[in-house]
Amino acid sequence: MGIKVTKMQGCGNDFVILDYESFLEFNLSMSDTAKKLCDRHFGIGADGLIIPNTNEEMADIGWYFFNSDGSTAQMCGNGMRCFAKYVYDKGLVSKKEFSVQTYAGIISPAIQENGEVRVNMSKPVLVPEFIPFVPNDNMNYKIAVKNIVFEGCAISMGNPHFVIFVSPQEDMMKLAKEYGPIIETSAEFPEKTNVEFVKILSPDKIKLCVWERGCGITLACGTGACASVVAGILKGCLNNSVDVELPGGTVRIDWDGNKIRTAKDVFLTGPAEYVFEAELFNV
Numbered sequence: 001m002g003i004k005v006t007k008m009q010g011c012g013n014d015f016v017i018l019d020y021e022s023f024l025e026f027n028l029s030m031s032d033t034a035k036k037l038c039d040r041h042f043g044i045g046a047d048g049l050i051i052p053n054t055n056e057e058m059a060d061i062g063w064y065f066f067n068s069d070g071s072t073a074q075m076c077g078n079g080m081r082c083f084a085k086y087v088y089d090k091g092l093v094s095k096k097e098f099s100v101q102t103y104a105g106i107i108s109p110a111i112q113e114n115g116e117v118r119v120n121m122s123k124p125v126l127v128p129e130f131i132p133f134v135p136n137d138n139m140n141y142k143i144a145v146k147n148i149v150f151e152g153c154a155i156s157m158g159n160p161h162f163v164i165f166v167s168p169q170e171d172m173m174k175l176a177k178e179y180g181p182i183i184e185t186s187a188e189f190p191e192k193t194n195v196e197f198v199k200i201l202s203p204d205k206i207k208l209c210v211w212e213r214g215c216g217i218t219l220a221c222g223t224g225a226c227a228s229v230v231a232g233i234l235k236g237c238l239n240n241s242v243d244v245e246l247p248g249g250t251v252r253i254d255w256d257g258n259k260i261r262t263a264k265d266v267f268l269t270g271p272a273e274y275v276f277e278a279e280l281f282n283v
Helices: 020-026 030-038 077-089 172-184 222-234
Strands: 003-010 013-018 048-053 061-067 100-102 105-111 117-120 141-145 148-156 160-165 194-202 205-212 241-246 249-255 266-270 273-280
Touching: 003 020, 003 077, 013 020, 013 030, 013 077, 020 048, 030 048, 030 061, 048 077, 061 077, 077 100, 077 105, 077 117, 077 222, 077 266, 141 172, 148 172, 148 222, 160 222, 172 194, 172 205, 194 222, 205 222, 222 241, 222 249, 222 266
Parallel strands: 013 048, 061 100, 160 194, 205 241
Antiparallel strands: 003 013, 003 273, 048 061, 100 105, 105 117, 117 266, 141 148, 148 160, 194 205, 241 249, 249 266
């Protein structure tokens, strides 16, 4: 018997989900397994590894989430949508709206009638010490990288983000590849950070490219989409419901917040799709 795996993707952000019981039976190292299975040449290939925890006592179910480099992540919006669809379809939860224990706290996804998943991503964190972000001022912070000074907003959606708004003429992918890994490890971010490069197309739509902490360039980042919309609303550039165009697809972010009412939950809605299911005999 091998270990059962399922590959899923949300807007091109792809994940390997391991069957929890067979994972326990094989007594595998979570971090090493993540690095091996997420390798795109010698493994299945994915941005992250997810393992359901059916023994969770504080919520309906829990998860273990690992980036492709084997590091843990507090939260992942696209991964949560895939996870929610998986555990519901597998009968690990019996209701379409349920609670999930994560390293970022309890998150509540809901399966929609059209098959998409809407996730209550909780409240944005804007207090620097809880992002964590070393400088006292996390909004409109200037950071020098090579010969360029970027101005961005440091926000946590359970994991840290640095959101940079760029002009329509700039190449976001080029910026992300060249400057993302440097900003990720900047001293201002003691736990490293995700880096978003954002173009505002209208008050209701943005375009986004992300350098993800522990992954590099990905086709989508749910928490990054949330952080970018929150930053845009706080800067007075965006409305409260925004379509976020990512390289792998589009998600919808809703946040009924503003500069005065920041303690509002952020909602992420988007697709979650199966790629394949398999059984591995060499893990």
